[in-house]
Amino acid sequence: LxxxxxxxxxxxxxxxxxxxxxxxxxxxxxxxxxxxxxxxxxxxxLRSLRRSPYFQTWWHRYGPIFLPSPPAPPGHLESGTPLHSAAGTAPRTPPRILVATRGNPGLLRFAVEEARNRQAELLVLFVRQLAVIPMGSVTTPNWTEDEEAQALFKEARTLAQPMGIVVRPLYAVTHDVAEAILELAVTYGVDLLILGVSQRGRLDRLMKGDVIQQVAQYLPERITLLIHA
Known part of the structure; x- marks a missing residue:
């Protein structure tokens, strides 16, 4: 903000x-x-323990026991149909790809291509970073009023629909971008996480932290991290 x-x-x-x-x-x-x-x-x-790789591994294994199934993301955009088994009777769960972007068109196109090649479901995450933690009755941004997020989700649907790819938009408001990405990647059980190289300056990364480095440090081993330059 x-x-x-x-x-x-x-x-x-x-x-x-x-x-x-x-x-x-x-x-x-x-x-x-x-x-x-x-x-x-x-x-x-407690914060350090929560962000440690040991906690992330434990949460991935036992977290679903304590939490209900994730609710449908806001503004669910669905194009295409779920994949089915060869027998055509029981549906099988397609792999899931999560891409976190604020509107990088090259990164979004790359993620859509990966979803098509892997026959995967694509989760598009828009993170609105807060410069300060709101206190009191301050209203935090909402995805329905965020024009950047709306434009991103619309572009994702436009790119994915002709290819029959299922797209699920995700929206997060936080002061810690890396933590939000990690939580959603684990909660939604993604198989592949795609991040783009930041265009911010070295000083800005030093002040706010390098998101890719933080995510790579604590990402569970079962999730593959793919960096798009």
């Missing part, structure tokens, strides 16, 4: 105020400070 200069100044002032409050608490209430630090440390520890 774009943050205007006035909003940045407001956030900066709020940060200074919170810092002053924290210093006051540290001086006047050292026990309260220790409690707050323990909560923060515990939160970061």
């Amino acid at each position: 774009t943050i205007r200069r006035g909003e940045r100044l407001g956030l900066g002032g709020l940060g200074l105020l919170m810092g002053a409050i924290a210093i006051t608490i540290a001086v006047e209430k050292p026990h309260a400070l220790m409690f707050a630090l323990s909560i923060i440390l515990g939160g970061f520890t």
Whole structure:
């Protein structure tokens, strides 16, 4: 989300105020400070454990036991019919490909071609990254009001429909893009994950993190990662 200069100044002032409050608490209430630090440390520890490859492997094996089947994605776009067995009686589950993009046409075409070659179902993920974590009653973006996401899903349907490929649009709003991609890849049981090389500068990747590197580090071994340059 774009943050205007006035909003940045407001956030900066709020940060200074919170810092002053924290210093006051540290001086006047050292026990309260220790409690707050323990909560923060515990939160970061749980976050690290959750993003570890051991947890991802465990979640892939046992997560479906505790969670219901994933609901149909919003704005379900379906073109083509499911694949069937040679006998024509029982349907078989086609492989699933997940492509995460904000509208890269080359990456989207590549993903559609891969889905056609593998006779796979294509999941198209649009991730809206939040610059700051919303607090209070702030309304987060919705896929029905996101023109970029709508354009991406429409383009995916246009490319896939003539080839008889089933397309499922997915939409996520998060401050951690890599974590959202990993969660959806595991939840929907994809076989292949396609990502495109970021066009962001080195400083921007340093500040926000390299998504491909983070995903590759924690992606379960059973999911193949394919990078499209």
